[in-house]
Amino acid sequence: MAKPASYKFCFGPWNISEGGDPYGPTTRPPQTFDWKFDQLKKLGYDAMMFHDDDAVPDIDGKSSSQVIKEAKALKKRLDDAGIAAEMTAPRLWFSPQTIDGAYTSNDPKARQYAIDRSLQCIDIGKILGTDLLVLWLAREGTYLRESKSGKKSVELLVKAFDKMLAHDKKVRLAIEPKPNEPMDHAYVPTIGHALAMAQLTSDQKRVGALIETAHCILAGLDPADEIDFAMAFGKLWSLHLNDQNGLKFDQDKPFGSANLRSAFNQVRVLERNKYGSKGEYICFDVHPFRPTKVEHTLAHLDNSRRTFLRLVEKARSFDEAKVSQLIGERDYQALDQMVIEHLLGKD
Numbered sequence: 001m002a003k004p005a006s007y008k009f010c011f012g013p014w015n016i017s018e019g020g021d022p023y024g025p026t027t028r029p030p031q032t033f034d035w036k037f038d039q040l041k042k043l044g045y046d047a048m049m050f051h052d053d054d055a056v057p058d059i060d061g062k063s064s065s066q067v068i069k070e071a072k073a074l075k076k077r078l079d080d081a082g083i084a085a086e087m088t089a090p091r092l093w094f095s096p097q098t099i100d101g102a103y104t105s106n107d108p109k110a111r112q113y114a115i116d117r118s119l120q121c122i123d124i125g126k127i128l129g130t131d132l133l134v135l136w137l138a139r140e141g142t143y144l145r146e147s148k149s150g151k152k153s154v155e156l157l158v159k160a161f162d163k164m165l166a167h168d169k170k171v172r173l174a175i176e177p178k179p180n181e182p183m184d185h186a187y188v189p190t191i192g193h194a195l196a197m198a199q200l201t202s203d204q205k206r207v208g209a210l211i212e213t214a215h216c217i218l219a220g221l222d223p224a225d226e227i228d229f230a231m232a233f234g235k236l237w238s239l240h241l242n243d244q245n246g247l248k249f250d251q252d253k254p255f256g257s258a259n260l261r262s263a264f265n266q267v268r269v270l271e272r273n274k275y276g277s278k279g280e281y282i283c284f285d286v287h288p289f290r291p292t293k294v295e296h297t298l299a300h301l302d303n304s305r306r307t308f309l310r311l312v313e314k315a316r317s318f319d320e321a322k323v324s325q326l327i328g329e330r331d332y333q334a335l336d337q338m339v340i341e342h343l344l345g346k347d
């Protein structure tokens, strides 16, 4: 029998966070990048995700030669530690230039800033050895519908994507949809929207998607179905597994924390579609709960990976022949109970 696939894992420096929320200050001291970097391998992870300013802090105040110098120094550190860079992503939602949106801002100077910063982010990715540019379109949407045109915004997004595709013939864009937060309504809320947008670009083969569990749930959709949908198009190039307790603020809970059955179904479709066989990583976009003590600051990352691996075992030991039999008999009551008892440990 062929050896079952093994998975590669990653997280970003922002996933070791300090517990601040809009209603209160941080609850843990910040950890340095160096400390986070050193924990990665110890936790059994293989790669790190980088916003452009995770890779080069205070990026806006630096000359391009300085940015390149710092990216090269980071690449050396990554190589020395045996850590890969999974992706880079322009963090376009912090800057004063993007208050009214980045690629879809009503201000042409803001749009240019967003594009210039994205092209620079592609260059950083190239130095770090990744061709994957993740685009979470945080401020591409509206607080009030009358302030922008949806059709014009699609055109502006496609124009921005085309500039990125032309800038580097190897780069692949992975759009990370999210329906809301920080915006009231985002222009690219689901995987269907992301893949439809890909069709309008100058090189649709290089435009794909990243699915985040919590973002699917915020859109009222089933994460496993979204994964299946993207993989039916060969377009799932990265994944942010986490969890989310319904239609609330973006919670980024540990994987499986709110809905273990949904987590099982996500793992089952990943297994069925052989996610990872083209080098794709399992990334956990998770955060510690606000009350977490400093000594437990890494538990959410360790736990998410452990839960994932346990669910891989559960997916592999799920009696698929029995499933087919029950489907054939249209005995969905028995199928439902079979899933529950399998997850409870009674096989």
Ligand code: XUL
Residues within 6 Å of the ligand: 089, 134, 136, 176, 178, 212, 240, 250, 285
């Ligand atoms: C925001 C989110 C981001 C992206 C990376 O909800 O998920 O952290 O994953 O830019």
Ligand code: MN
Residues within 6 Å of the ligand: 176, 212, 240, 285
């Ligand atoms: Mn994410």
